[in-house]
Amino acid sequence: MEGKPFIIPIFIAHLGCPHRCIYCDQGRIAHPASAIPTPEEIAEEVERYLKLGARKRKHLRTVQAAFYGGSFTALPLETQRGFLRSLAPFLEEGKVHSLRISTRPDYCSPECLAILKQHKVATIELGVQSMDDEILRTSQRGYTKEEVKEAVRELHQGNFEVGIQLMIGLPGDDAQTFASTVAEVIELRPHFVRLYPTVVIQGTQLEQWFRVGRYHPLTLAEAIILAKGALQRFRQARIPVIRIGLQPTPSLEAPGAIVAGPYPPAFRQLVESTLLYEQAASIVDGSGIERGGSLTFLISPQDISNFYGQGGQNIRRLRESFGLRDIAVKPDPQQERGTVSLCS
Numbered sequence: 001m002e003g004k005p006f007i008i009p010i011f012i013a014h015l016g017c018p019h020r021c022i023y024c025d026q027g028r029i030a031h032p033a034s035a036i037p038t039p040e041e042i043a044e045e046v047e048r049y050l051k052l053g054a055r056k057r058k059h060l061r062t063v064q065a066a067f068y069g070g071s072f073t074a075l076p077l078e079t080q081r082g083f084l085r086s087l088a089p090f091l092e093e094g095k096v097h098s099l100r101i102s103t104r105p106d107y108c109s110p111e112c113l114a115i116l117k118q119h120k121v122a123t124i125e126l127g128v129q130s131m132d133d134e135i136l137r138t139s140q141r142g143y144t145k146e147e148v149k150e151a152v153r154e155l156h157q158g159n160f161e162v163g164i165q166l167m168i169g170l171p172g173d174d175a176q177t178f179a180s181t182v183a184e185v186i187e188l189r190p191h192f193v194r195l196y197p198t199v200v201i202q203g204t205q206l207e208q209w210f211r212v213g214r215y216h217p218l219t220l221a222e223a224i225i226l227a228k229g230a231l232q233r234f235r236q237a238r239i240p241v242i243r244i245g246l247q248p249t250p251s252l253e254a255p256g257a258i259v260a261g262p263y264p265p266a267f268r269q270l271v272e273s274t275l276l277y278e279q280a281a282s283i284v285d286g287s288g289i290e291r292g293g294s295l296t297f298l299i300s301p302q303d304i305s306n307f308y309g310q311g312g313q314n315i316r317r318l319r320e321s322f323g324l325r326d327i328a329v330k331p332d333p334q335q336e337r338g339t340v341s342l343c344s
């Protein structure tokens with residue numbers, strides 16, 4: 001039962017969170033804040049997703065139900081057990097194969113992990129955000145990087161699949177501190193990571209800091225450069241980056257919800273497209289091809305649209321920058337994702 005899972009999200013916005021982090025409003029990021037969902041509501045939600053995703057599930061080997069948007073392991077143990085038990089019938093019937101939760105690194109006690117294991121939680125996503133103690137302190141996260149390391153060690157020892165969520169552009173973060181964060185996360189060998197550029201959401205403390213000039217969000221160009229560098233390094237380390245950029249939700253898209261910061265639609269495409277362009281340009285540069293010449297690139301079929309870029313801008317730029325007459329693109333299943341080569 002390996003491969004990309006079909007995920008059924010169950011949102012528990014801010015439940016368990018010991019405090020509100022300066023940038024966070026799960027009511028907008030994930031789902032409107034609600035009371036604790038009842039077992040019946042959870043079951044209804046799972047059934048709804050199973051019906052909706054019937055066709056998609058045929059192509060994906062595993063089904064996971066995931067508690068997102070809060071700090072699962074910071075909830076009282078009985079509440080955690082209640083949530084997990086509400087999914088037991090789906091696990092027993094084989095409609096759901098395992099569970100996933102997201103939580104904080106400072107709430108991963110052996111007792112909690114044992115409960116999660118017992119109830120078939122296979123994947124734990126940690127909102128790490130940064131591996132710089134000063135940035136963690138400024139963002140009022142409430143833990144240190146040593147606690148992150150300890151938590152990840154515990155999760156590996158417990159044979160959980162480990163995901164790490166990082167933020168780009170938190171207060172006090174810069175290219176150097178972010179590069180160190182990426183390097184330290186690679187050393188922790190998570191099974192996957194998610195990258196989220198920091199945006200200023202209405203009603204958060206970060207909005208107040210932004211209004212008084214205490215916080216300056218990244219520009220889109222800066223965010224792309226940092227995300228691009230991180231994506232490259234995680235790829236080199238063979239750690240999948242399963243998400244780059246916030247998932248658009250109706251609440252985030254509402255007028256005024258995003259006050260400032262890099263929140264373009266399809267942020268990941270922008271990052272991947274820029275990376276592919278830079279590789280192609282470097283190959284052409286070193287190829288000795290003359291102006292007026294033509295060439296064909298080999299690209300993984302999954303990268304084709306990113307390689308062209310929005311409105312074909314990558315091809316246009318390559319043609320103009322190097323005076324090329326024709327550029328052809330050949331899908332090649334043997335070509336590694338995220339890489340470019342020239343057809344000989």
Ligand code: SF4
Binds near residue numbers: 018025
């Ligand atoms: S960032 Fe995580 S821990 Fe902080 S308030 Fe949001 S959901 Fe809770």
